[in-house]
Every structure is written in structure tokens, then in C-alpha cells.
Amino acid sequence: MSTPRPGYALVTGASSGIGAAIAREYARRDVPLILTARRQERLEALADELRSRVDVQVAAADLADPQAPAGLVAEIERRALHVRILVNNAGYGVPGRYDGSDWAAHATFLQVMTTAVCELTWRLLPAIRESGDGRILNVASFAALMPAADGQTLYAPAKSFLLKFSEALALENADRGVHATALCPGFTRSEFHDVTGTRARMRVPPRMWLEAADVARAGIDGNERGRVLVVPGWRYRLLHALVRHLPHRGAMALMARNSRKIRPL
Structure with a gap:
């Protein structure tokens, strides 16, 4: 009898x-990993940290390249790795007014x-379904649950898409034991706001910051x-409950008063 291939988390x-x-949390749970991002050296450093617990494969890719999802899946297949868990986490923001950036910046975003999330999921879904206990975790944002704020015009719509995408995947694949989830965190301590250049200007109470772990x-x-x-x-769960019970016009007014405190233009 052949030994079943281990199920990796990409x-x-x-x-x-x-x-x-x-990645660290999955390693703590003894799930082998495939790590991907643009920065090879960062990935290698994380892989070195985690290899004492699990097998870690590194496959650098820039998902801004339309050819990257197909290339990444081809590399995974070349290494004969079986993906049981897909975590669509890659993301960033384009700060400023919508007409303040050229279309190329928005198209890349x-x-x-x-697009990369949809293609990766489509390409890997057969293997995830085949697992019998496959998992899809889409990292969305609390922004998906609120009226959109000015200053990052496409961010909330993109995250709202991930929420609806997760709901549909959950319904379509439940018969094969697949769990699909939209993770919607609020403000989280990470490099996200440093990359967009907004951290120094944000006025967010310390109690509203979450830890990535x-x-x-x-x-x-x-x-x-x-x-x-x-x-x-x-x-954030309390805020979500409160906003859900506000009339939409009132929720929009609330966002209009507060959005520039967190994303100044």
C-alpha cells in the first residue's frame, strides 16, 4: 500500500x-507548508525558523504578474506536493483618492x-476537494463589513468580494468536507500601514489594535x-453587531465622520 502524500498549507x-x-500557527499544529511571496530572502528566513517542526517549501512568486498563479501551481505540481489548505493572504493598499493613482496601479491591485485569488483557488480546488478535509482561508478585512471609507477606494470592495467568494465556496464544497472561511480582522500590527505610508498619520486607539498571532x-x-x-x-465583533443594526444612511454618515481619522488623504 502506498503512503498517502502529506497535505500542505499554501x-x-x-x-x-x-x-x-x-505560517507559524500551522507549523505549531504540525502542518507542512508551502510559503510564497515576492521576497525570497524573507521566505527563506521564515522557512529556516519553522523547519525544525515541519517540512517547509519556498516558492517565491509575484502575484501582480498575471502568469504567476499558473506558474506557482506548476511548480507545486513539479515538486509533487499536495495542497490540502489554501490561505489567500497576499495583499496591500493603494492610499489616496481614486483619481490620485494611475490605472496601472489600480489594475495591479x-x-x-x-484575480490571483480566484485563479489560485480554481487551480487548486480539485486537490483541496480530493483531500476530503480541505480548507480555504481567505484573509479579508473588517473593512468588508463596514461602509467603504474614502482614501482607499478599492480596498473595501476587494475585501467584500473575498467575503462573498468565501460564502459561495463554503456552500459549493461542503459536500466534500471543504471549509471555506473569510477572516476579517480589524487594525493589526504588521507592516501593512508602513508600506502604505499611513501609520504615522493614523489616529486609532491602542485598544483597537490586534496582534497578528x-x-x-x-x-x-x-x-x-x-x-x-x-x-x-x-x-470588533461588537462593532460589527452595532453597524449591522444601523440604517445604511446612518452607517455611511458614521464612516464619513471617522474615516479620515484612520486614513487621512
């Missing part, structure tokens, strides 16, 4: 922040945040339990 955007925290643990726990939506942190 984590995109694994070089820092929530992605790296998710959409490629990374939506806590977000990772909540997301994986929720996914394992079959939850389609995971909102880490009781403060």
Missing part, C-alpha cells in the same frame, strides 16, 4: 505580518487582491470549526 503573502503568523489563531480555529466568517477581537 500561504500567500507569507513573508511578513498576518501571513507569517498564519485588482490582480493581486481578486492572535488573528492567525482565530482564523485557523474558525476555519477548522467550519465558520464561514471570523471576526477576531470582541471589540
